[in-house]
Amino acid sequence: xxxxxxxxxxxxxxxxxxxxxxxxxxxxxxxxxxxxxxxxxxxxxxxxxxxxxxxxxxxxxxxxxxxxxxxxxxxxxxxxxxxxxxxxxxxxxxxxxxxxxxxxxxxxxxxxxxxxxxxxxxxxxxxxxxxxxxxxxxxxxxxxxxxxxxxxxxxxxxxxxxxxxxxxxxxxxxxxxxxxxxxxxxxxxxxxxxxxxxxxxxxxxxxxxxxxxxxxxxxxxxxxxxxxxxxxxxxxxxxxxxxxxxxxxxxxxxxxxxxxxxxxxxxxxxxxxxxxxxxxxxxxxxxxxxxxxxxxxxxxxxxxxxxxxxxxxxxxxxxxxxxxxxxxxxxxxxxxxxxxxxxxxxxxxxxxxxxxxxxxxxxxxxxxxxxxxxxxxxxxxxxxxxxxxxxxxxxxxxxxxxxxxxxxxxxxxxxxxxxxxxxxxxxxxxxxxxxxxxxxxxxxxxxxxxxxxxxxxxxxxxxxxxxxxxxxxxxxxxxxxxxxxxxxxxxxxxxxxxxxxxxxxxxxxxxxxxxxxxxxxxxxxxxxxxxxxxxxxxxxxxxxxxxxxxxxxxxxxxxxxxxxxxxxxxxxxxxxxxxxxxxxxxxxxxxxxxxxxxxxxxxxxxxxxxxxxxxxxxxxxxxxxxxxxxxxxxxxxxxxxxx
Amino acid sequence: xxxxxxxxxxxxxxxxxxxxxxxxxxxxxxxxxxxxxxxxxxxxxxxxxxxxxxxxxxxxxxxxxxxxxxxxxxxxxxxxxxxxxxxxxxxxxxxxxxxxxxxxxxxxxxxxxxxxxxxxxxxxxxxxxxxxxxxxxxxxxxxxxxxxxxxxxxxxxxxxxxxxxxxxxxxxxxxxxxxxxxxxxxxxxxxxxxxxxxxxxxxxxxxxxxxxxxxxxxxxxxxxxxxxxxxxxxxxxxxxxxxxxxxxxxxxxxxxxxxxxxxxxxxxxxxxxxxxxxxxxxxxxxxxxxxxxxxxxxxxxxxxxxxxxxxxxxxxxxxxxxx
Numbered sequence: 002x003x004x005x006x007x008x009x010x011x012x013x014x015x016x017x018x019x020x021x022x023x024x025x026x027x028x029x030x031x032x033x034x035x036x037x038x039x040x041x042x043x044x045x046x047x048x049x050x051x052x053x054x055x056x057x058x059x060x061x062x063x064x065x066x067x068x069x070x071x072x073x074x075x076x077x078x079x080x081x082x083x084x085x086x087x088x089x090x091x092x093x094x095x096x097x098x099x100x101x102x103x104x105x106x107x108x109x110x111x112x113x114x115x116x117x118x119x120x121x122x123x124x125x126x127x128x129x130x131x132x133x134x135x136x137x138x139x140x141x142x143x144x145x146x147x148x149x150x151x152x153x154x155x156x157x158x159x160x161x162x163x164x165x166x167x168x169x170x171x172x173x174x175x176x177x178x179x180x181x182x183x184x185x186x187x188x189x190x191x192x193x194x195x196x197x198x199x200x201x202x203x204x205x206x207x208x209x210x211x212x213x214x215x216x217x218x219x220x221x222x223x224x225x226x227x228x229x230x231x232x233x234x235x236x237x238x239x240x241x242x243x244x245x246x247x248x249x250x251x252x253x254x255x256x257x258x259x260x261x262x263x264x265x266x267x268x269x270x271x272x273x274x275x276x277x278x279x280x281x282x283x284x285x286x287x288x289x290x291x292x293x294x295x296x297x298x299x300x301x302x303x304x305x306x307x308x309x310x311x312x313x314x315x316x317x318x319x320x321x322x323x324x325x326x327x328x329x330x331x332x333x334x335x336x337x338x339x340x341x342x343x344x345x346x347x348x349x350x351x352x353x354x355x356x357x358x359x360x361x362x363x364x365x366x367x368x369x370x371x372x373x374x375x376x377x378x379x380x381x382x383x384x385x386x387x388x389x390x391x392x393x394x395x396x397x398x399x400x401x402x403x404x405x406x407x408x409x410x411x412x413x414x415x416x417x418x419x420x421x422x423x424x425x426x427x428x429x430x431x432x433x434x435x436x437x438x439x440x441x442x443x444x445x446x447x448x449x450x451x452x453x454x455x456x457x458x459x460x461x462x463x464x465x466x467x468x469x470x471x472x473x474x475x476x477x478x479x480x481x482x483x484x485x486x487x488x489x490x491x492x493x494x495x496x497x498x499x500x501x502x503x504x505x506x507x508x509x510x511x512x513x514x515x516x517x518x519x520x521x522x523x524x525x526x527x528x529x530x531x532x533x534x535x536x537x538x539x540x541x542x543x544x545x546x547x548x549x550x551x552x553x554x555x556x557x558x559x560x561x562x563x564x565x566x567x568x569x570x571x572x573x574x575x576x577x578x579x580x581x582x583x584x585x586x587x588x589x590x591x592x593x594x595x596x597x598x599x600x601x602x603x604x605x606x607x608x609x610x611x612x613x614x615x616x617x618x619x620x621x622x623x624x625x626x627x628x629x630x631x632x633x634x635x636x637x638x639x640x641x642x643x644x
Numbered sequence: 645x646x647x648x649x650x651x652x653x654x655x656x657x658x659x660x661x662x663x664x665x666x667x668x669x670x671x672x673x674x675x676x677x678x679x680x681x682x683x684x685x686x687x688x689x690x691x692x693x694x695x696x697x698x699x700x701x702x703x704x705x706x707x708x709x710x711x712x713x714x715x716x717x718x719x720x721x722x723x724x725x726x727x728x729x730x731x732x733x734x735x736x737x738x739x740x741x742x743x744x745x746x747x748x749x750x751x752x753x754x755x756x757x758x759x760x761x762x763x764x765x766x767x768x769x770x771x772x773x774x775x776x777x778x779x780x781x782x783x784x785x786x787x788x789x790x791x792x793x794x795x796x797x798x799x800x801x802x803x804x805x806x807x808x809x810x811x812x813x814x815x816x817x818x819x820x821x822x823x824x825x826x827x828x829x830x831x832x833x834x835x836x837x838x839x840x841x842x843x844x845x846x847x848x849x850x851x852x853x854x855x856x857x858x859x860x861x862x863x864x865x866x867x868x869x870x871x872x873x874x875x876x877x878x879x880x881x882x883x884x885x886x887x888x889x890x891x892x893x894x895x896x897x898x899x900x901x902x903x904x905x906x907x908x909x910x911x912x913x914x915x916x917x918x919x920x921x922x923x924x925x926x927x928x929x930x931x932x933x934x935x936x937x938x939x940x941x942x943x944x945x946x947x948x949x950x951x952x953x954x955x956x957x958x959x960x961x962x963x964x965x966x967x
Contacts, residue, residue: 027967031967032967108798115746118813142733165901184831190871235932239966239967240967241962241965241967242965242966242967243965247965249960251958251961254956254958254961255954255956255958257723257944257945257948257954257956259772259942259943259947260721260725260942264720279961280934281934281936282956282957282958282960282961283941283956283957283960284945284946284955284956285946285949285955286957289935289936289944290935290940291936291940291955291956292934292935292936292937292940292942292945293942294725294930294934294937294942295726296720296721296724298752299746299749300718300751302714302745303714303716303717303746303747303750306711306714306718306721307717307720307721307724308719308721309718309721310708310717310718310719310720310721310722310723311724311725311727311942311943312721312725313708313718313721313722314688314721314722314725314726314942314943315726315727315943316725316726316941316942316943317943317947318654318721318725318942321693323658331954332711332714333711333714336710336711340818367802379934392943406928423967428954428956428958428962428964429953429954431953432673432948432952432953432954433947433952433954433955434952435947435948435949446783449871469726469943470688470708470722470726470729470943471646471685471688471726471728471729471943472685472704473684473685474682474685474686475685476704476705476707477707477708478700478701478706478708478709479667479708479709479710480701480709481693481709481710481711482709484735488707489656489701490701538792555948557677580817610758619692622894622904
């Protein structure tokens with residue numbers, strides 16, 4: 002099996018799982034291969050189980066399958082949680098010193114898992130040790146590779162004159178080097194990946210390369226030929242290996258974001274930290290230095306309101322948060338809507354309600370994003386389906402915010418934030434559209450024509466010319482109270498109607514002006530009888546599932562909704578009418594399905610939902626869709642895969 | 645041409661109650677802006693909710709009437725986006741020391757160059773006189789059914805603890821003195837806080853104009869009222885912390901501020917309590933980090949090429965992330 006491989010590496014949080022996954026992904030990427038991976042972790046600093054699952058292919062990858070071809074474990078819990086995910090013909094790398102450990106004495110292993118393992122092992126007449134898990138793997142035709150970490154570390158310790166205990170952290174590098182030795186990727190890519198991941202730390206680069214070489218040789222000498230999966234470098238162009246957090250941060254920079262506020266929260270904060278570490282850049286050619294202010298606030302209310310203040314001053318401004326932080330921000334949404342201030346909120350959804358599943362995935366905030374805040378005000382809500390879209394959408398959000406002078410909520414999610422993928426991006430095609438923004442010279446013209454500048458002037462389009470705070474020749478007022486054209490408090494009923502109409506009509510304007518391609522994407526045959534509708538990061542799994550079904554002669558269309566507000570109802574109706582509609586979403590209630598019914602009258606035939614905190618796998622989506630087509634599916638199916 | 649108070653007057657109806665201390669604060673602020681030779685477009689005034697929240701509407705300057713308790717984060721965002729703006733934030737005591745107190749504390753430790761005025765009258769006026777966070781324990785004003793069950797926060801002491809670098813108290817009916825304080829506060833490089841004692845003629849029948857001016861305690865000889873409010877400068881008090889002071893001298897100054905902040909009753913100090921000229925502003929800290937922050941601040945950066953495409957060059961970052 003060449004260049005089609007699913008890898009998983011797992012261990013205790015804080016033991017370098019991410020680093021090994023990074024080295025693995027970089028090495029494959031540098032070898033010209035394509036990657037898509039996801040990170041799973043607990044809300045914990047050290048000790049709980051975490052893992053990374055990556056798919057490698059010669060062609061671009063956009064989702065994961067539930068089966069793993071090689072599991073590299075640092076510890077016994079990784080084996081206990083994941084050994085049954087390894088496919089027949091696949092392999093497991095484990096530490097032989099863990100073999101006699103009892104699965105009932107792993108303190109962090111969840112009781113549900115323990116009980117399941119007890120039943121399963123007892124049914125096979127096996128005792129409750131890690132050795133039994135390895136034995137079961139063997140019986141299933143899984144290759145098992147003991148990797149004596151301690152022996153290898155001792156060898157490294159002799160060569161490097163470092164104490165054994167100081168080297169314990171290197172288990173992650175040993176695991177990844179061993180894995181890449183099994184698939185026979187040339188060691189030069191591992192060396193380059195280590196240099197990249199540990200850049201700026203010469204000593205760490207040297208030590209880790211040394212360790213990697215020893216582990217690589219060990220596996221080559223003991224096991225390599227037996228493993229059927231191979232990775233071979235291929236010629237390929239330059240690509241980026243990005244997480245969703247990084248893609249959004251980059252999109253914001255290119256989109257002109259110059260003020261980003263945040264309060265620490267998973268899984269949003271990594272974006273702000275990335276920006277703060279790269280806050281200086283070149284602007285308008287070589288000589289001009291640009292910068293972004295990254296402002297860590299005392300709470301999310303201050304995050305949104307300070308960003309709104311920066312927006313008033315004329316900077317493109319944003320804040321990033323997750324569900325709990327968004328809840329705190331809500332009063333600021335209404336104020337920005339009322340005062341027509343451009344500001345962008347990037348909302349990384351995670352499992353809710355309340356603190357919910359802080360580090361796990363869900364798309365449960367669609368209805369909330371659409372309705373959060375008392376009273377009625379216009380907002381634009383967009384959702385990205387993958388890392389590439391997230392980059393362009395993050396930039397485009399500022400154009401929407403400034404053209405329509407209101408809040409833009411950019412919905413993304415944990416799966417997208419913490420995935421990594423090889424992608425190509427082209428910043429040079431990103432446009433900057435600042436809308437109706439007047440300069441000092443424009444104000445001079447207004448005045449010399451006998452006019453007066455009014456911030457909330459009634460206009461046929463609903464858009465009133467905006468000036469930055471500090472613009473010479475005029476002033477304006479804002480108020481969260483209903484206000485007149487100047488911005489002064491006004492409770493007159495006629496003014497109220499005119500102002501409400503003016504603000505709300507901007508949604509119709511946005512709906513009429515924004516090109517269809519930015520609002521929805523349709524994949525597959527327009528004549529397909531069955532059509533999937535979804536939004537957000539389920540996109541990759543759905544596309545892969547319908548691709549496989551198409552290969553079997555089953556045609557299913559896929560309508561991806563990117564613009565959730567204003568919802569392009571007429572266009573959605575045209576595509577979905579006369580079809581069997583299958584709503585696929587990462588939430589309990591099928592929030593988009595309900596929204597489509599509300600706005601178009603079209604009923605959903607089948608719901609496929611998931612809310613166990615783990616993103617959808619392409620194979621479970623494939624099977625569920627197939628069941629729908631074959632008429633064996635329930636009205637609502639709940640997907641459950643993922644550890 | 646020198647500007648006058650009238651140049652900062654916005655001609656709309658003012659709906660504060662007759663005799664309200666807010667009028668004194670408004671007029672002191674307008675005078676201060678004129679004295680500083682600022683033009684209306686250079687000034688942005690942010691307010692919260694309540695009677696004080698209406699103040700920006702009466703000033704001809706950029707006026708941003710925000711949410712209850714939130715004028716500071718809006719003001720800080722605007723100032724950091726454009727450090728050339730003269731930014732002033734206004735709260736009431738409920739707004740700034742109740743619902744929005746966390747923003748006050750955190751503004752202190754940042755030291756952004758913003759002036760913050762708190763109208764301090766001990767009551768929530770616009771909602772008909774409930775006790776505010778500065779009303780003392782056991783005080784019974786006319787709109788509350790029982791004496792205040794909570795003790796009061798001490799705005800001066802709190803400001804000191806939060807790291808505010810300019811701390812003052814004014815009195816709304818001593819307009820010239822308040823104007824002088826505002827001029828100093830606006831000139832101060834860093835976060836400046838002014839607690840303004842301000843009778844609410846409608847709901848606070850305890851801390852009244854008569855109370856502050858001591859009309860209930862006449863001098864036995866002159867038969868004139870003996871005011872409870874006194875000026876710190878009349879005692880020759882020096883509030884300034886300078887770079888050349890020893891640690892002991894600075895500590896002595898801080899202890900003195902604490903002592904003065906606890907004075908109340910028949911002896912209520914107004915004036916500048918504390919002025920620390922040695923602490924770098926947030927903007928200076930940003931300039932050190934971002935190199936061209938002050939010369940090319942966020943609000944002024946040109947974002948697009950003449951053709952309308954992004955002018956931001958991220959090629960170095962992409963290089964770092966490429967495979």
